[in-house]
Amino acid sequence: MPAAGPDNLHALLEAMRPDDRAAHVSLREIIGHVGDRSFTTMILLTGLVLVSPLSAIPGMPTTGxxxxxxxxxxxxLGRNHLWLPGVLLDRRIGRDKLDGAIDFLHKPLGWIDRRTKRRLSFLTHRPLKWIVMLTIMATVLPWPILEPLPMVTSIGATAVSLLAIGLVTRDGLFIVLGYAFIAALGTALYEVWDTIW
Structure with a gap:
């Protein structure tokens, strides 16, 4: 399934930025910029939003x-074009908040962008790509329950973003880093749980 839309992190960030005259931007408008066949790009975009200060907006982790x-x-399921319900597509974010999030992400993503390259690319292709997608889904499932806990979903979104960066840039090293981050997070949570109980 070919991807469409931005193929580097800087272009992805700029695709999120509203038109100069717009006070708000909707998910529908962003999809118009990145393309409705950019499945991995949309996952990355959503993960990045939740790493940024926008994750503090009530309901944003659940929406993400x-x-x-x-x-x-x-x-x-092998769909060729992305479909989302109107209630999600029409959700709008204020320009000031979105610009702030983009500015927050520019420096770290610029650093990553300069260091991504095609390596361990077999991890970014099927069937291993399916495993990455299932891992992402398992990571985000608890977010609606964990949303009241500060920063918890942002930590999970960091893992999702690492995996998605690997898929978008065809850099399997970032997929390895994503798996390592999830393993470290799971170990830390287990230690906390074991200490409490």
Whole structure:
């Protein structure tokens, strides 16, 4: 399934930026910029939003989880074009908040962009790509429950973003880093749980 839309992180960020005259931007408008065949790009975009300060907006982690689950499910089912319900497509974000999030992400993503290259690319192709998608889905499933806990979903979104960066840039090293981040997070959570109980 070919991808469409931005193929590097800087272009992805700029695709999120509203028109100069717009006070708000909707998910429908962003999809218009990145393309409705960019399944992995949409997952990355959503993950990045939840790494940024926008994750503090009430309901944003749950909305992000629903978007990622819908996108990943449709990819696994082999759809050629992305479909999302109108209630998600028409959700709008204020220009000031979105610009702030983009500015927040520019420096770290610029650093990553300069270091991505085609390596371990077998991890970015099927059937291993399906495993990445299933891992992403498993990571976002608890977000609606964990949303009241500060920063927890942002940590999970970091893992999702690492995996999605690997898929978008065809750099399997970032997929390895994503798996390692999830393993470290799972170990830390187990240690906390074991200490409490």
């Amino acid at each position: 989880a629903l978007i990622i689950l819908a996108v990943a499910t449709q990819y696994l």
